[in-house]
Amino acid sequence: MSFDVAAVRRQFPILSVVVDGRPVHYLDNGASAQTPDAVLDAVRVYETTGRANVLRGVHRLAERATEAYENARAEVAAFLGVPEMEVVFTGGCTAAINLVAYSYGSLLKPGDRILVSELEHHSNIVPWQMLRQRAGIELDFAPVTVDGRIDLDALPRLLTPRTKLVSVAHVSNVTGSLVDVRAVVTLARTVGAKVMLDGAQRAPHGPLDLPALGIDFYVFAGHKAYGPNGIGALWARAELLEAMPPFHGGGSMIGRVTKAETTWAPPPRRFEAGTPPIGPAIGLGAACKWMRALDWTDAHAHEMALVERLMGGLQKIDGAQLFGPASLQNRYPVVSFTLDGVHPHDVAQTLDSFGVAVRAGHHCAQPLMDRFDLDGTTRVSIAPYNDKTDIDALLTGVEHAARTLR
């Protein structure tokens, strides 16, 4: 393996920042990843040399802004392996799911069903519950296996001819498990259901080939994928976008407005009402370009070597228990654990005192916590810029918590 982690780290200014006298061991990438110079520079170039509104202006700055905004869409599309007119910029991953729940959801009839799983982030549960309340659809939950994977064996009995959409996490934000997309798509197609993947935890780990996955919708967040906050993306097949009514009304998303009625712009503009988050979109485009330039074979091997080091270290700590797949196969570098007798927040607080940033709690996945009767977990989420010192500092902190807090 020839992955040069030091070279990657040098591209992230925050990693050289010292907080309270010590470097930050940032292992909370699943909540928000850090941002490389390439992204910061792209946003700064827009803000300082091309800041203007997009689409409507004829002056040179407006043309520059529009070109940069649409180039960003092309970068996102290239990252996903899809046509750029199928990429919709949204306010984030949650906003993208809400868009689908509203717009695709408005095509559904009372009694139609949507299938999610017990391990979903609240953002892939609550919009569907709201649709259930609004439109009378039914919501089904696929169970989760003891090792934190969606139990695909249960899908055949849960799928019905009324199931219109299967919406699941591509990678769990709690257990790191990778769903078997091919199996989900094959099963969903037996009843004619569409498939949406919540890619929030998968997108930060390299380019995708969405057409090859055979799915219908994909969503991800910019800030978890080395981009700015306030931006995300929805991809959907052109014919689906074409059939879907708008989510928000306003400027930019119209064909023609009269006092009597309004016609809609074609996708993707139909779903981008008002002035979009232009700078963040440009930043996301730069983040996608940055990810495409990285050798992900080596980067992923590096990430998973850190997962192995982490899991091996945790197994040596009395009372530390992994929650999720024990193997390195079909998983991504998101690792949850519990420490007997110590609440996850106290583990995380102790780790902070060692300069280690992690996330603790229910991870916006309360149904999963309920399923396993957990108060929460401590979650370590790894990015390509993490190194062995991050993992070792974490293990030292967990040992300290185990020794002092119970």
Next chain:
Amino acid sequence: MTDQLYQDRIVALAKARTGAGKLSDPTKSARRDNPLCGDRVVVDVRLDGEGRILEFAHQVRGCLLCQASASALSAVAVGRDAAGVEALRHDAERALGREAGEPHEPFDAFKPVQNHKSRHECVLLPFEALRDALT
């Protein structure tokens, strides 16, 4: 390593688990959840005819700070009515630096939490539950 937060008094309060459990015949019970972190507190109180606490018990599914706070509250709640419990809360708020003044025992133990604002709610959650039970 600068874990000034988990000082001995806080850890001791949590480990003491004073008042942990259920009452067999509570006059009132209340549950409070912290939606941000998932901490959960259930309190049971037995009251006299004038609303004073005769017995107090708590069940905490939460962090060490929440457990320590419930334990501290349990040690001083008996004999107080709603106004008396509010006085205790002011003491806890003073310990957290949210109100002016010096806190008293046992809530002065929580002064190390002052600079950890994201954890203030952990300390106050038992008070929220008890307030619900008394109103």
